[in-house]
Amino acid sequence: xxxxxxxxxxxxxxxxxxxxxxxxxxxxxxxxxxxxxxxxxxxxxxxxxxxxxxxxxxxxxxxxxxxxxxxxxxxxxxxxxxxxxxxxxxxxxxxxxxxxxxxx
Numbered sequence: 006x007x008x009x010x011x012x013x014x015x016x017x018x019x020x021x022x023x024x025x026x027x028x029x030x031x032x033x034x035x036x037x038x039x040x041x042x043x044x045x046x047x048x049x050x051x052x053x054x055x056x057x058x059x060x061x062x063x064x065x066x067x068x069x070x071x072x073x074x075x076x077x078x079x080x081x082x083x084x085x086x087x088x089x090x091x092x093x094x095x096x097x098x099x100x101x102x103x104x105x106x107x108x109x
Contacts, residue, residue, distance in 0.1 A: 007081060007082060008080070009079070009080060009081070009082040010077070010079050011034055011036055011054050011056075011076075011077070011078045011079075011100060012077045012108065013034040013035050013036040013037070013076065014034065014035050014037075014073060014074070014075055014076075015033070015034060015035075015070060015071065015072050015073060015074045015075075015076060016032075016033040016034065016053065016072065017032060017033055017072050018032070018070065018071050019031065019032040019066075019067050019071075020032070023062060026062065027060065027061065027062065028059070028060055028061075028064070029058070029059055030057070030058045030059075030060060030066065030067050030070065031055070031056070031057050032056050032070055033053055033056065034053070034054045034056055034076060034078065034100075035051050035052075035053055036052045036054060037049060037050070037051050038050050038052065052098070053097075053098075054098050054099065054100050055085075055098070055100070056078060056080075056099070056100045056102050057099065057101055057102065058080075058101075058102035058105065059101075066105070069107065074107065075108040075109045076105060076106065076107060077105070077106040077107075077108055078100060078102050078104070078105055078106075079103055079104040079105075080100045080101045080102040080104070081101045081103070082098065082099070082100055083098075083100070083101060084097075084098060084099075085097045085098075085099055
């Protein structure tokens with residue numbers, strides 16, 4: 006089993022769409038990390054995680070997934086490769102969310 010836990014801030018309001026008898030909710034989470042470089046200076050870095058969450062069509066969770074909200078997510082990670090507008094091959098980290106908690 007592969008599991009990932011992410012704590013961060015929503016970068017956008019969640020978007021939902023219906024797929025059959027379910028709905029998928031998509032949103033992006035910013036995860037800030039800091040470390041010290043070779044010279045001992047503090048460096049802050051932000052990684053973005055694309056999140057998707059499958060729910061019952063009657064779920065109201067999308068109403069609460071608004072930009073700036075702090076969340077704790079648990080789920081299965083997936084790596085995606087894509088081509089940028091400039092033609093460069095890039096990668097993105099995505100998470101299929103199993104559990105969600107609101108923080109603060």
